[in-house]
Amino acid sequence: MFPTTVAGSLPKPSWLAEPDKLWPQWRLSGADLEAGKLDATLLAIKMQEDAGIDIVSDGEQSRQHFVHGFLEFVEGIDFGNKVEMGIRGDRYKAMVPTVTGELGLKGRVHQTEARHARAHTKRKFKITLPGPMTIADTVADRCYGDKIKMAMAFAGLLNQEARALEADGVDVVQFDEPAFNVFMDEVPEWGIPALHRAIEGLKCTTAVHICYGYGIKANIDWKNSLGSEWRQYELIFPALAKSKIQQVSIEAIHSRVPLKLMRLLEGKDVLVGVIDVASDNIETPDEIMSVIKDVMEHVPKERIVCCTNCGMAPMHRDVAAAKLDALGKGAALARQQFS
Numbered sequence: 001m002f003p004t005t006v007a008g009s010l011p012k013p014s015w016l017a018e019p020d021k022l023w024p025q026w027r028l029s030g031a032d033l034e035a036g037k038l039d040a041t042l043l044a045i046k047m048q049e050d051a052g053i054d055i056v057s058d059g060e061q062s063r064q065h066f067v068h069g070f071l072e073f074v075e076g077i078d079f080g081n082k083v084e085m086g087i088r089g090d091r092y093k094a095m096v097p098t099v100t101g102e103l104g105l106k107g108r109v110h111q112t113e114a115r116h117a118r119a120h121t122k123r124k125f126k127i128t129l130p131g132p133m134t135i136a137d138t139v140a141d142r143c144y145g146d147k148i149k150m151a152m153a154f155a156g157l158l159n160q161e162a163r164a165l166e167a168d169g170v171d172v173v174q175f176d177e178p179a180f181n182v183f184m185d186e187v188p189e190w191g192i193p194a195l196h197r198a199i200e201g202l203k204c205t206t207a208v209h210i211c212y213g214y215g216i217k218a219n220i221d222w223k224n225s226l227g228s229e230w231r232q233y234e235l236i237f238p239a240l241a242k243s244k245i246q247q248v249s250i251e252a253i254h255s256r257v258p259l260k261l262m263r264l265l266e267g268k269d270v271l272v273g274v275i276d277v278a279s280d281n282i283e284t285p286d287e288i289m290s291v292i293k294d295v296m297e298h299v300p301k302e303r304i305v306c307c308t309n310c311g312m313a314p315m316h317r318d319v320a321a322a323k324l325d326a327l328g329k330g331a332a333l334a335r336q337q338f339s
């Protein structure tokens, strides 16, 4: 009961990339960089194993950013031709690459780190991929002329990589869809159909992570404008409940999302965020247990997975380690109390 996992990313060691940044520069290059990414992957796994995390990730140590880490392997994208675009409903401006031709994969995206991680851990292993709606919102289209058509093309590529990851021994493939709480009306219309395209034929566990974003300023300002209750999820959870995705990852601790909205996810495993990634305060096991207790009023306990609110990439590494440790201890305490 109450298995533990992480939303995905973990901080990178400072010898690999600039610390405490969402978009860090690599500090190695060439063959050293490739070897460094794999070494860092093992450290990320060890950090999680030591903390008692049951379903470990590669900590996204091999990618600079969760969307661009995938796009680098996609044909038909011109990184030399970046344009400024408002993304996530114009919440931030970003320099995004341009889609200039038909999309295709240049080769495998996460094979090296997935196989390396698989060979070195006996725990269940999860890899995250950006979701098709979020990718479509992070590129400028100069080819397809139709956002949905382009998103479906990305979904096909994601499916190709996800199937290969499954063959590499990955237990959980998770799609990160922060765009799901920006374009709520479009989620049932094409966001979920695109996810279905991305998971077609998979036998491994499938998950989607949605959230209100990292603890960066643009997000904090936006969250402060949302009022005392965040009910955006109310619009998309019923469609997610009907979807073929098995797990939904969302934030809970220090979030203004009413926990009772989780009732709308009936039939899904819920990856409940019990670790705040926007604060350096380390949660106590008691605090974590009490979030789980509150969630148990709305989600059957056998469907609760204890997780972080979001990725930990921009955090201090020692803070992330202490938080993972708290996550393991909090879940253990909840098991003791509630099983």
Ligand code: ZN
Binding pocket: 007, 178, 209, 210, 211, 212, 213, 214, 309, 310, 311
């Ligand atoms: Zn997130």
